[in-house]
Structures are given as structure tokens and as C-alpha cells.
Amino acid sequence: RRKVVIDTDPGLDDAVAILFALACGRFDVLGLTTVAGNIGLDRVTANAGRLLALMQRDDVPVIAGSAGPLVRKGIDEAAIHGDDGLGGVRLPEPLANPLEDATGWLAERLAAEERGTVDVLALGPLTNLAHLVGLYPQVAARIGRVIVMGGAIAEKGNVGPRSEFNFASDPEAVDNVLRSGLDLTIVPLDVTRKVRASRAYAADLAGSDVAARAAADLITAYFKNDAGRESRPLHDPCVMLLAVAPQLFRIRTMSLSVDLGNEADAGALIVGGDDAVPVKVAVGIEAEWALALLAEGLR
Ligand code: BDR
Numbered sequence: 001r002r003k004v005v006i007d008t009d010p011g012l013d014d015a016v017a018i019l020f021a022l023a024c025g026r027f028d029v030l031g032l033t034t035v036a037g038n039i040g041l042d043r044v045t046a047n048a049g050r051l052l053a054l055m056q057r058d059d060v061p062v063i064a065g066s067a068g069p070l071v072r073k074g075i076d077e078a079a080i081h082g083d084d085g086l087g088g089v090r091l092p093e094p095l096a097n098p099l100e101d102a103t104g105w106l107a108e109r110l111a112a113e114e115r116g117t118v119d120v121l122a123l124g125p126l127t128n129l130a131h132l133v134g135l136y137p138q139v140a141a142r143i144g145r146v147i148v149m150g151g152a153i154a155e156k157g158n159v160g161p162r163s164e165f166n167f168a169s170d171p172e173a174v175d176n177v178l179r180s181g182l183d184l185t186i187v188p189l190d191v192t193r194k195v196r197a198s199r200a201y202a203a204d205l206a207g208s209d210v211a212a213r214a215a216a217d218l219i220t221a222y223f224k225n226d227a228g229r230e231s232r233p234l235h236d237p238c239v240m241l242l243a244v245a246p247q248l249f250r251i252r253t254m255s256l257s258v259d260l261g262n263e264a265d266a267g268a269l270i271v272g273g274d275d276a277v278p279v280k281v282a283v284g285i286e287a288e289w290a291l292a293l294l295a296e297g298l299r
């Protein structure tokens with residue numbers, strides 16, 4: 001089992017990713033750190049607590065993190081994830097109050113664990129990680145690897161023409177994390193848009209155990225605001241899948257920087273560019289196998 005901290009803004013697809021991580025038996029989840037993103041900080045933090053309550057995991061703490069991006073105003077995603085961030089899916093109330101100060105908690109936790117043994121799975125804007133590398137660079141260097149859902153390479157964006165939500169939410173945070181020297185792997189829209197759940201996929205999960213049933217409800221809710229679609233992309237679960245089954249992905253090292261301007265493409269990844277840094281990027285995926293593995297882990 002690999003020790004991980006999940007940094008997240010649940011979020012429907014975050015929620016499916018967290019359920020997978022808790023159910024699949026491949027991770028030792030040390031904590032869920034939260035960040036404002038899909039919806040405000042209080043909501044995403046409560047949602048993280050509700051998912052743990054559902055899974056009866058009162059041993060896993062939720063630690064509230066950044067309430068907004070480093071310098072900009074956040075983007076509102078209620079249209080996709082619903083006013084509660086979970087598309088109206090009912091979950092039990094959190095078992096405990098969340099802790100405060102995700103950055104401080106991460107720093108303490110990383111200092112206490114053997115160097116290189118804790119990975120960070122980042123499913124939201126990178127604000128918390130940016131604070132960590134800014135305030136505690138030596139402790140941040142103790143992280144094993146960081147796997148991030150964000151950005152778009154050849155694929156079009158979902159915020160601006162080329163910008164993706166997590167990175168567009170806090171471009172300066174992306175810049176800081178890119179330059180931090182951390183062992184970083186990015187899973188962009190190019191890959192995550194290929195991992196698509198249909199209604200039939202959700203229906204198939206619905207007959208199973210608690211994590212899979214909740215995932216089925218969350219995926220079904222994902223269709224609510226977009227009833228015409230045949231399938232919905234499971235962005236964040238791809239991070240978990242990369243951690244457990246790297247053989248399903250094609251990874252390339254690319255030189256990347258981030259658009260720090262003020263136009264529609266703020267936060268977009270730029271390939272090359274003067275101050276680009278080498279980063280591992282998932283550029284391909286065996287999508288059918290990935291979906292099968294996700295379902296298996298959720299069950
Ligand atoms: C990312 O943005 C959020 O809406 C999803 O949870 C995912 O992390 C996709 O662009």
C-alpha cells in the first residue's frame with residue numbers, strides 16, 4: 001500500500017476518485033486536504049468528510065486548505081457539480097470536524113514520514129501545494145511523487161480555448177509547483193476526456209457495494225446538467241489509476257510553462273517557451289481497461 005495525501009475539491013469526479021482510493025485497497029490514505037475549486041471551501045471540506053463517513057473511515061482526517069487562489073478570483077463551477085458540489089447526492093454527515101491549515105498539516109506529516117514515501121494526488125487547483133513549496137520547500141522535497149489532474153496539451157480547454165479548470169483557477173500556483181523541482185506527473189484533459197462513463201457504466205456499478213453504489217449515484221448526477229450527453233469524463237479518477245496502474249498510460253517528458261496572462265487562456269499550459277521546465281505528462285491511456293479497473297476497485 002502506498003501512502004498518499006489526496007488534495008481535492010469534491011466535486012463529483014473528485015468524489016469518485018476518493019471512493020476508489022478508499023475502496024481499492026492499494027492506498028494508505030493519510031488525509032484529505034481540501035481546496036476551494038468546484039465549489040467553496042466549506043462545501044468541499046464537508047463533502048470530503050461525508051465521503052469518509054460513508055466509508056466509515058473516522059481514522060482519516062480532513063484538513064481544510066486554501067479558500068481561494070494565490071492571487072486571482074476563483075471560478076464558479078456550480079453549473080457542473082451542483083450547488084452542493086456533489087450534484088445533490090445524499091451522503092451521511094461528517095463524523096468529525098475538519099482540521100484547519102492544510103499546508104501546516106502537510107508539512108508536519110511529511111516531516112514525520114520517511115523521505116519519498118508519501119505521494120500527493122492532486123485533484124483540484126494547486127493552491128495548497130503552492131503554499132507548501134513556498135513556505136516549506138525542504139519539507140515539500142520529502143514528497144515521493146505528485147500526480148496532478150490539470151491542463152490540456154493538444155486538446156481544447158474547458159474554461160478558455162486552451163485552459164483547463166484546475167490550472168485556470170490558480171495559474172500562479174501551477175507556475176510555482178512546476179518550478180518547485182517536485183517529481184511531478186500531469187494528467188491533462190487529453191487523457192481524462194477519454195475515460196468516459198456512460199449511464200450503463202453507472203447502472204452496472206449500482207448493484208454493488210457501498211463505494212460503487214455511491215459512485216454510481218455521483219456519475220448519474222453528473223449527467224443531470226447535461227442530459228443530452230451519452231457519457232461523462234472521469235477526470236480525477238485518472239490520477240488514482242495512474243498511481244496504481246501506470247502501464248495503462250503513455251507518459252512523455254515535455255517542457256512546459258503556464259500562461260500567466262489575463263486573457264481567456266490564463267492557466268493554459270504552453271509547450272516550450274522561454275522558462276519551460278521538464279515535466280512528465282500522461283499523453284495516452286487504455287481507456288477501456290482504465291474504466292474496468294476503476295469499477296473493480298470501487299467494488
Ligand atoms: C477538473 O476540474 C474539475 O471540475 C474536476 O473536478 C477536475 O478536477 C477538470 O477540468
Ligand code: CA
Pocket residue numbers: 008009010011013014037038123124236
Ligand atoms: Ca477536482
